[in-house]
Amino acid sequence: MFKLLSRTNVAGSEVSHPQPLAFQAGEKIGSRETTRELILNAAIRLFRERGFDETTMREVASEVGVALGLAYYYFPSKEALVMAYYERVQREHRIVAQQNLPHTRALRDRLAMLLNTKLDILKDDRKLLGALFRYTGSPDHPLSFLGKNTAPLRADCMSLFAEALEPERLPDDLRELLPLLIWALHMGVLLYFLYDASPNLRRTRRLVDGSVGLVVGFLGLAKSPLLRPVRRSVMTLLRDARLIPRS
Amino acid sequence: MFKLLSRTNVAGSEVSHPQPLAFQAGEKIGSRETTRELILNAAIRLFRERGFDETTMREVASEVGVALGLAYYYFPSKEALVMAYYERVQREHRIVAQQNLPHTRALRDRLAMLLNTKLDILKDDRKLLGALFRYTGSPDHPLSFLGKNTAPLRADCMSLFAEALEPERLPDDLRELLPLLIWALHMGVLLYFLYDASPNLRRTRRLVDGSVGLVVGFLGLAKSPLLRPVRRSVMTLLRDARLIPRS
DNA sequence: ATCCCTTATTGAACGCGTTCAATTATTCCC
DNA sequence: GGGAATAATTGAACGCGTTCAATAAGGGAT
Numbered sequence: 001m002f003k004l005l006s007r008t009n010v011a012g013s014e015v016s017h018p019q020p021l022a023f024q025a026g027e028k029i030g031s032r033e034t035t036r037e038l039i040l041n042a043a044i045r046l047f048r049e050r051g052f053d054e055t056t057m058r059e060v061a062s063e064v065g066v067a068l069g070l071a072y073y074y075f076p077s078k079e080a081l082v083m084a085y086y087e088r089v090q091r092e093h094r095i096v097a098q099q100n101l102p103h104t105r106a107l108r109d110r111l112a113m114l115l116n117t118k119l120d121i122l123k124d125d126r127k128l129l130g131a132l133f134r135y136t137g138s139p140d141h142p143l144s145f146l147g148k149n150t151a152p153l154r155a156d157c158m159s160l161f162a163e164a165l166e167p168e169r170l171p172d173d174l175r176e177l178l179p180l181l182i183w184a185l186h187m188g189v190l191l192y193f194l195y196d197a198s199p200n201l202r203r204t205r206r207l208v209d210g211s212v213g214l215v216v217g218f219l220g221l222a223k224s225p226l227l228r229p230v231r232r233s234v235m236t237l238l239r240d241a242r243l244i245p246r247s
Numbered sequence: 248m249f250k251l252l253s254r255t256n257v258a259g260s261e262v263s264h265p266q267p268l269a270f271q272a273g274e275k276i277g278s279r280e281t282t283r284e285l286i287l288n289a290a291i292r293l294f295r296e297r298g299f300d301e302t303t304m305r306e307v308a309s310e311v312g313v314a315l316g317l318a319y320y321y322f323p324s325k326e327a328l329v330m331a332y333y334e335r336v337q338r339e340h341r342i343v344a345q346q347n348l349p350h351t352r353a354l355r356d357r358l359a360m361l362l363n364t365k366l367d368i369l370k371d372d373r374k375l376l377g378a379l380f381r382y383t384g385s386p387d388h389p390l391s392f393l394g395k396n397t398a399p400l401r402a403d404c405m406s407l408f409a410e411a412l413e414p415e416r417l418p419d420d421l422r423e424l425l426p427l428l429i430w431a432l433h434m435g436v437l438l439y440f441l442y443d444a445s446p447n448l449r450r451t452r453r454l455v456d457g458s459v460g461l462v463v464g465f466l467g468l469a470k471s472p473l474l475r476p477v478r479r480s481v482m483t484l485l486r487d488a489r490l491i492p493r494s
Numbered sequence: 495a496t497c498c499c500t501t502a503t504t505g506a507a508c509g510c511g512t513t514c515a516a517t518t519a520t521t522c523c524c
Numbered sequence: 525g526g527g528a529a530t531a532a533t534t535g536a537a538c539g540c541g542t543t544c545a546a547t548a549a550g551g552g553a554t
Contacts, residue, residue, distance in 0.1 A: 035532080056510060067534045072512065074532095130384025137377025139442040146442060192488070195386040195393060203488060210484035217477065230464065237457035241439070241450060282502080303540060314504045319542065321502095 036074040038064045043071075043081045047128035052082065079143050082131045089125075090156060093118050097160050108216045110164040111182065115189055115208045119201065122193070130194050145187075158183045173231045174222060180244055185211060283321040285311045290318075290328045294375035299329065326390050329378040336372075337403060340365050344407050355463045357411040358429065362436055362455045366448065369440070377441050392434075405430045420478045421469060427491055432458060 042063040046055040057078055061068045075081050096117045104110045122129060135141040142149040158179035165178055189208060196204045222231065238244045289310040293302040304325055308315045322328050343364045351357045369376060382388040389396040405426035412425055436455055443451045469478065485491045 133384030137380030207488045
């Protein structure tokens with residue numbers, strides 16, 4: 001189907017190969033970005049090994065050899081570490097996706113590729129990814145994945161889905177609607193991934209395949225001019241709810 | 248449309264009128280249920296007034312006049328207070344729903360009534376309801392609303408939706424599928440409610456109306472024997488994903 | 495009434511996320 | 525080089541959710 005890029009093929013990957021500590025005891029810590037990166041890398045490594053809640057910020061700071069307060073100088077909270085990491089994941093996913101999209105013709109394959117490569121990147125991250133959902137019910141929290149502060153991240157993710165849809169012949173309303181719907185599906189898949197205890201995430205992968213198939217099938221149906229009033233109703237509803245912008 | 252029961256009409260309501268402190272300073276605290284209820288009621292009241300995070304467990308205990316540790320004797324965590332409250336909400340909702348269902352014929356009205364009465368009950372609870380979503384990303388946590396410990400609560404909620412669907416002529420597969428789908432919609436509505444800043448939750452109410460309309464419309468379409476293979480695909484997918492039981 | 499077992503309650507303490515005043519280091523401009 | 529401003533770093537402390545050993549209270553059996 002789509003060409004899986006193996007981990008080693010992602011040049012300069014920030015995510016999959018967190019850099020080892022770049023200095024030894026007694027050596028002076030480098031620049032601002034270096035310290036911040038060190039802390040982030042150490043945190044992600046420890047979160048992966050032990051779990052998010054099971055790792056303390058004291059351990060993270062100690063791992064880098066800095067004072068606890070320094071972690072808070074660079075990151076406003078423990079969860080913000082995970083969010084910073086997820087932003088990296090997003091960046092890496094964009095790179096991978098844009099490498100694969102030119103070689104993937106069928107929409108079904110394109111969408112499946114997007115979801116599966118995301119899962120590939122995140123496959124070792126179940127012990128920390130859940131922390132991203134912590135503020136789901138807190139509308140004003142800066143880290144709420146549905147809140148206004150994360151709107152750029154959402155938009156970025158949706159733009160990837162929009163890119164995958166680009167070659168398709170779609171009515172304008174569907175072209176506008178689908179990135180949101182696929183983003184929502186993608187969030188559902190990530191959630192499912194967290195709950196999936198099957199070997200090698202088999203069930204999650206099958207869910208991806210199956211749901212992408214249904215989306216593409218639904219799309220074939222929904223394109224019909226006969227269903228234009230229905231599409232219009234959906235668009236109206238979502239606009240009223242401010243889930244998509246007013247045109 | 249449906250008959251709205253006003254708050255005062257719900258006899259013996261546990262939710263809407265948290266009982267005042269049943270004793271005065273120096274008076275001996277009553278039985279186990281009384282103390283537990285006192286703590287829960289005080290907590291919910293304070294959470295409503297101040298917000299969940301803004302209220303400390305020390306304040307809750309102090310409000311009842313007991314030691315901090317006693318709150319933890321009765322409730323395993325701060326969030327567990329909110330979950331206990333939500334279980335009450337569920338019970339009250341069932342009562343209200345079962346009073347209204349016999350007088351509501353059209354499916355659209357039945358579904359809208361279920362969602363709207365839920366919102367009625369929860370309307371003052373935005374400051375605390377978000378806490379229920381805190382463990383969304385923690386599959387093994389007892390309070391995860393998607394986890395196994397909350398399966399009875401989910402099933403109970405879905406059974407209400409199944410009841411609303413009862414009079415409808417539906418193919419078996421749809422009859423099995425729809426409670427889950429409507430439950431998911433209901434969760435989406437609750438989430439939306441948390442984020443909705445419109446006056447009197449206007450936008451949430453409109454979302455309810457609109458989405459119920461779409462569900463009913465979709466249902467009309469989905470019933471068609473022509474779409475049986477699609478329904479079968481959906482059922483297969485959800486069964487494989489273990490989101491509905493295998494038949 | 496006494497004893498024993500279970501439940502309820504307490505107050506002190508723990509630990510972790512977070513904060514912050516003080517200090518040190520770095521950078522830029524003259 | 526010196527001074528000022530800014531950024532980085534520290535270590536101590538706070539406070540809140542949570543825990544727990546000790547104690548008190550309640551209930552049942554003898």
